[in-house]
Amino acid sequence: EAGVAQSPRYKIIEKRQSVAFWCNPISGHATLYWYQQILGQGPKLLIQFQNNGVVDDSQLPKDRFSAERLKGVDSTLKIQPAKLEDSAVYLCASSLGGFTGELFFGEGSRLTVL
Amino acid sequence: KQEVTQIPAALSVPEGENLVLNCSFTDSAIYNLQWFRQDPGKGLTSLLLIQSSQREQTSGRLNASLDKSSGRSTLYIAASQPGDSATYLCAVDMDSNYQLIWGAGTKLIIKP
Numbered sequence: 720e721a722g723v724a725q726s727p728r729y730k731i732i733e734k735r736q737s738v739a740f741w742c743n744p745i746s747g748h749a750t751l752y753w754y755q756q757i758l759g760q761g762p763k764l765l766i767q768f769q770n771n772g773v774v775d776d777s778q779l780p781k782d783r784f785s786a787e788r789l790k791g792v793d794s795t796l797k798i799q800p801a802k803l804e805d806s807a808v809y810l811c812a813s814s815l816g817g818f819t820g821e822l823f824f825g826e827g828s829r830l831t832v833l
Numbered sequence: 834k835q836e837v838t839q840i841p842a843a844l845s846v847p848e849g850e851n852l853v854l855n856c857s858f859t860d861s862a863i864y865n866l867q868w869f870r871q872d873p874g875k876g877l878t879s880l881l882l883i884q885s886s887q888r889e890q891t892s893g894r895l896n897a898s899l900d901k902s903s904g905r906s907t908l909y910i911a912a913s914q915p916g917d918s919a920t921y922l923c924a925v926d927m928d929s930n931y932q933l934i935w936g937a938g939t940k941l942i943i944k945p
Contacts, residue, residue, distance in 0.1 A: 723876070761837070761922055761935025762877070775932055810876055822867075822933075824876035 721745065723825035725811050731831045737799035740828045744792070744813030750774075752822070753786055753796050754810040762810055768794065769816060801832045835860040837925055839936035847944050848915060854908040854939050856923035861901045864926045868897050868908050871920045871938065880921075881908070913943045 724743040732738050744751050749770050754762035765784065767774040770791040779786065783802070788794040798805055808827040815821075836859045846852050856866070865884045869877040881890045881897040883906070889898040896909040906923055920940045924933035 759937065761924070761937050762933075763935075764932055767932060812877075821879050821882060822877075824878070826874070826876045829874075 723811055723813055723823055725809075725825035725828050727828055728826065729829050729831075731833065732801055733833050734803055735800040737797065738801060738830060739798075740796045740809050740811075740830075742794045742796070742811030742825060744794070744811070745823055747815070748813035748823070749791070749816040750814045751788055751794050752812040752814075753794070754812065756808045756810055756827070758807075765796070765809075798830075801830075803832050806830055806832045835863075835925060835927060835934045837923060837934050837936040839921075839923060839939050841939060842937065843940040843942070845942040845944060846913060848913060850913050851909065851911050852913055852941075854910070854921050854941070856906040856908070856936055858904045858906075858925050858934075860927070861904050862927065863901065864928055866897075866899055866906050866923060866925050867933070868895075868906075869922045869924065871922060873919075877922065910941075915943045915945050917941060918943045 726741050730738055751768045753765040755765050756762045765779045766776040766786045768788040771788045784798055786796045808829045810827045811825045812822045838857045863885055867882045868880045870880055871877045883890050883899040894911040899906045920938040922938040924935045926933055
């Protein structure tokens with residue numbers, strides 16, 4: 720079974736530039752999450768989708784971050800314009816939903832903002 | 834507000850030792866607790882999930898326990914191996930929406 724796919728793995732940009740990350744969840748997984756993980760910290764939930772609807776985006780900085788999940792499958796996370804403090808690993812995870820509980824993570828996209 | 838703490842932040846032990854990693858949380862009204870492993874430059878892998886009604890879960894050399902009343906969980910690793918070297922994170926789910934609240938992790942190094 721293929722895992723959660725993310726791209727690009729690494730991205731270096733200058734502040735005020737824009738960047739987009741892509742995630743393809745495990746087939747059949749209804750729930751998709753984007754997390755931000757700053758070095759030395761646990762992941763912070765940015766947004767949670769159930770199919771193509773947003774369940775929670777309370778911690779998403781909406782002035783610069785946006786995310787969408789078209790057709791309830793793939794998802795993109797965009798940052799525009801980027802700030803230095805956005806340097807982090809962006810992790811995508813998916814789950815079946817319901818009460819199974821188990822999350823499956825991609826390898827992440829490491830962003831460096833100079 | 835739920836807070837999850839993992840102490841120590843880093844731990845180094847010789848190969849073969851049994852060890853315990855700690856996770857504490859401030860609000861005992863959790864739905865479940867999960868332990869994850871993260872290798873450098875990689876995503877997270879779920880190791881064990883304990884429902885709030887359970888006391889422990891076991892998988893191979895790993896055993897996770899949960900004491901909701903005291904706000905604590907432990908991950909026991911038996912007969913540690915160098916391949917166990919990684920960062921171990923715990924996360925709690927408060928309301929079954931899987932909006933996990935995470936600890937900062939314990940970086941474990943097993944010395945050959």
